[in-house]
Amino acid sequence: MIKRFSEFCILQRAWVAGLIALITLVLSYFALHVEVRTIFEDMLPSQxxxxxxxxxxxxxxxxSNMVTIMLEVxxxxxxxxxxxxKVRTLTQELRKVSAVNAFQIVSLASKKLKEVRASTGGIETRPLMWPDLPASAAEYTALRDAVLRNPMVYGPYVSTDLKATLVTVDFIDRNVDYGTVFKEINTLVxxxxxxxxxxxxxxGDPMLYGWVNYYLPETVHLVALALALTVVLLFLLLRTWRGMLLPFLAGLVSAIWALGICKLLxxxxxPLVIVVAxxxxxxxxxxSVQIINRFDDEIKEIAAGKQTSRDAxxxxxxxxxxPGMLGIVADAGCMAVVAMSPIPMLQKLTVxxxxxxxxxxxxxxxxxxxxLSWIRKPQGYAHPFDAVPYLRRFLDFAVFVATSRFRYGVLACSAIVMVTSGVYAFNLKIGDANPGSPILWPDSTYNLDSAAINQKFQGADRMFVVVGGDERDLVKRTEVLDSMNRFQRFMEAQPEIGGSVSIADILPVVNRTLREGNPRYQELGETQAVNGNIMATLESVSEPGDMDRFVDATNANAAVTLLFRDRQGETIRTAIARIKEFVAQNPLxxxxxxxxxxxxxVMGAANEVxxxxQIEALALALLVLVVICTVVYRSTVAGMLFMVPVIISNTLTFSFMAWKGIGMNINTVPVAALGIGLGVDYAFYIADRIKEELAIGATPEAAIATALHSAGLGVVVTASVLIFSTLLWSASSLRFQADMGLLMAMWLGISAMSALFVMPAIIYVFRPEFIFGKPRHPAQALPLVLGTAH
Known part of the structure; x- marks a missing residue:
């Protein structure tokens, strides 16, 4: 079937090439119009x-799209x-920002932050600083005193040293466009x-992903530079125009087809998945390089006049x-398992x-x-520099290692590496592994801003826990409010949680105010009726929406908002575990x-997913690989054999991620899944060439030597070129891309070394039947030997 397909493609090459060109031309229109942006809702596991x-x-x-702005003197x-x-101007102008939730703008200059006062004349609430600024030194002093008296402002919105204040603003998730919000807020600031x-x-996340969009032009330049370096190195190593242009063309056509089809879908x-691209x-x-190398192997036959470029x-x-299709199917199959994730972004990325x-x-x-079939004069080179002799010396060393007694040392070292790196890989963290955002460098503007805000205030990132049920006015019950209060104190014992706020914090302050400021009465009411009266008093002097941050419209549910100083995976898991511990020990x-x-x-939800x-996906990806190899080679041993380079490359890479503090999160999961297929591609070419040589009567030593000098040369060339190209990403202003570039380079290097040293040694030692064929009876082998000798 393969033979007939190959003959058809070459015989009808003009029609096939024309059809590919036509489809590429059509899809290029759609590829140019593909939308490049981050959609927040796609990052949430909706179920x-x-x-x-x-x-x-x-x-x-x-x-979850809250932006926090700190003004500091x-x-x-x-x-x-x-x-x-400046606080007032920011508060007013933020209403004009796209997709803003105008009812969720909170600052000293907003109507949300108020002071409750009680006197013989009645009870009143006044915004701390709205609509006008203080007009005199006495009014500034009065404002400072009012802030110091208000625990809902002093600490949460004004720093304890009085040198900084916050403006917080939330956005409507379904309407927010990070790039637009980023530009408008930066312009305003x-x-x-x-x-x-x-x-x-x-x-805030709109600013974080806005920075990703901000660096998109730089990313495009890095892509262009990486492609240019790839082309130059291919030209330098392969020494032919076909060796330079055809791999580049293969990558370009595949990119046009993929982006065009995705636009249609x-x-x-x-922007962050450009690493996967x-x-x-x-x-x-x-x-493409493997096919070109094999074509070049046939040049001698062309020179002798025994065949043409079409035949080669x-x-x-x-x-x-x-082997080419096997590698493609393995890559696609291993990547497809990511679709098991309920996160829409990962599902779309899988497609x-x-x-x-x-x-x-x-x-x-x-x-x-x-x-290649159209090349008329394939002999000759485009420049005199020849690096192949140096590469062949390296390949000679690989042949020596695989066929000498050192092969046992290679297998022993491989086993030790797999076990050691496999154990260390368990240190890989799920979620963010470091304070700040792992997408940006520690000294980036965003991470420096985040560190400064978390140092001055209780925390820039928030989680709310809903307390209540279906019963109206449930949160007015003293035992419920008391439980909320104890829950807050319990959670604040975690160092990464800077503070918390709830209606249980507000009612005691109002109760004290109603008692002429006597601190003895800064406590919750003894009964639900008392708490209800306090809450009713507060609501009577509040405007619509003022209480929304704390309780719902029916007072059936209340929010306890926890303020986090970092968003590390371990911090979130610890907090969630402590919440569940408190709930289990304090039932109501x-x-x-x-x-x-x-x-x-929502980050906790994504981390849990x-x-x-992750373990299931990796296990399933390995199973997919085993099944594909078993079906293609009709041998279960094949599936087990090709798992070796995959396990080596993945355990070493995961160990590297653990060592470098790269967490397994929504952005790194696709790279990990695709890496399983990447880890075995090179091995397919080496093993298949050994099988091919053995089938025509070569000795095991000769078959390994031929495979490494042919397919192995393609492995060395492509691995070298791509490792240097991906290392360019280390210059990226996005730490995620730099880390992934280093990770890809490491993955490529390990995969190449496994294919060149480990796979031949395994094949030579264990001599699997799917490669060597069934053992021949001596009488059956005699004619072959005689024929070969003849």
């Missing part, structure tokens, strides 16, 4: 209980006209702080179709990746030999604690 709680209460208790305190004027009188710091392109493009280069191209296609990998069938496996009839909303809540599905 997870935490996300359901978040979606139900986010409009009341606050969403070096000298004096914030209670001076130049600072408070620059406009407000033209005189540089204060330091303004801004954090209405799938957006996430580069990884797949590297596979196109690899497959047909031979290359026919002989490399199976994009699988489509992209499958396009390599056309762009690399089929198109490359077709174009008819009252439930519902986890969990806000940014930290990744934690629960």
């Amino acid at each position: 997870h209980p935490y996300v359901k709680v978040h979606e139900k209460f986010k409009d009341t208790f606050g969403g 070096d000298k004096g305190d914030i209670f001076q006209p130049v600072v408070l004027e 620059s406009k407000v702080n033209q005189d540089g009188a204060v330091k303004i710091r801004v954090v 209405n799938i957006n392109f996430e 580069m990884l797949i493009t590297s596979r196109a280069v690899s497959h 191209a047909r031979t290359a296609l026919m002989d490399l179709f199976r 994009l990746s699988v489509v992209w990998v499958c396009t390599l069938t056309v762009s690399a496996v089929v198109l490359t030999p077709i174009l 009839d008819g009252v439930s604690y519902q986890l969990a909303g806000g940014l930290i809540g 990744i934690l629960s599905s």
Whole structure:
């Protein structure tokens, strides 16, 4: 079947190439219009209980797209006209930002922060600083005193040293566009702080992913530079124009097809997954180079007049179709398991990746030999520098190691590496592994701003836990409020949680105010009726929406908002475990604690999904690989054999991630899944060439030597080229891309070394039947020996 297919492609090469060109031209139009942006809702596992709680209460208790702005002074305190004027301007102008939730803008200059006063004349609430700024020194002093008396402001919105204040704003999740919000807020901050009188710091997911979009032009330049370096190195090592242009063309065609098809499927392109795109493009280069190398092996026959370029191209296609397709199917199958995740972003990325990998069938496996068949004079080189002799010396060493007694040392070292790295890989963390965002460098503006805000305040990232049930006015019950209060104290014992806030904090302050400020009465009411009266008093002097951050409209549910100083995976897991511990040890009839909303809540949901599905996904990816190899080679031993380089490359890579503090999160999972297929591609070519040589009567030593000098040369060339190209990513302003570039380079290097040293040694020692064939009876082997001798 492969032979007939190869003959058809070469015989009808003009029609096949024309059809590919036509499809590429059509899809290029759609590829140019693919949408490049981050969609927040795609990053949430929508069916997870935490996300359901978040979606139900986010409009009341606050969403996960909150932006926090800190204004800080070096000298004096914030209670001076130049600072408070900026606070008021920011508060007012934020209403004009796209997708903003105008009811969730909170600052000293908003109507949300108020002071409750009681006197013989009655009870009143006044906004601390709205609508006008203080007009005199006495009014500034009064404002400072009011802030110091209010525990809901002093600490949460004004720092304890009085040198900084916060402005927080939330956005409507379904409407937010991170790039637009990022530009508008930065423009506003620059406009407000033209005189540089204060330091303004801004954090929040819209700003974080806005930075990703901000660096998109740089990312495009790095992609172009990496591709240029790839082309130059291919030209330098392969010394032919075909060796330079055809792999580049294979990568370009596959990219156009994949992006065009995804546009037709209405799938957006996430900026961070460009790493996955580069990884797949590297596979196109690899497959194309292998075919070119095999074509070059046939040049001697062409020079002798025994065959033409068409014959050589047909031979290359026919002989490399199976390992090429096996590598493509393995990559696609291993990547497809990511679709098991309930996170829409990963599901869309899976479709994009699988489509992209499958396009390599056309762009690399089929198109490359077709174009090679048109070469009229394949002999000769484009430049005099010849690196092949140096590469062959390295390959001679690989042959020596695989066929000498050192092969046992290779196998022993491989076993030790697998066990050691496998054990250390368990240190790999799920979620973010370091404070700040792992997407950006520690010294980036965003991470410095985040550290500064977390140092001055209780925490920039939030999780809300819903306490209540279906009963109206349930949260007015003293035992419920007392439980909330004890829950807050219990959670604040975790160092990473800087503080918390709930209605249980507000009612004692109001109760004290109603008792002429007597601190003895700063406590909850003794009965539900008393608490109800306090809450009713507070609501009577509040405006609509003022209580939304604390209780719902029926007072059936209340929010306990926890403020986090970092978003590390371990911090979130510890917090969730402590919440569950408190709930289990402090049950209340008819009252439930519902986890969990806000940014930290949805991050916890994503981490739990990744934690629960990652081992299953990796195991399933390995199973897919075993099944594919078993079916293709009709041997279960084949599946076990090809697992060895995969296990080596993955355990070493995961150990590297653990060592470098790269967590397994929503952005790194796809790279890990695709790495399983990446770890075995090179081994397919080596093993298949050994099998091919043995089938025509070569000795095991000769077969290994031929395979390493032919397919192995392609492995060395592609691995070297792609390792240098991916290392360029270390210059990226996005730490995630730099880390993934280093990870890809490491993956490519380990995969190449496994294919060149470990696989031949295993094959030579164990001599699997699917490669060597069934043992021949001496009488059956005699004619072959005689024929060979003749």
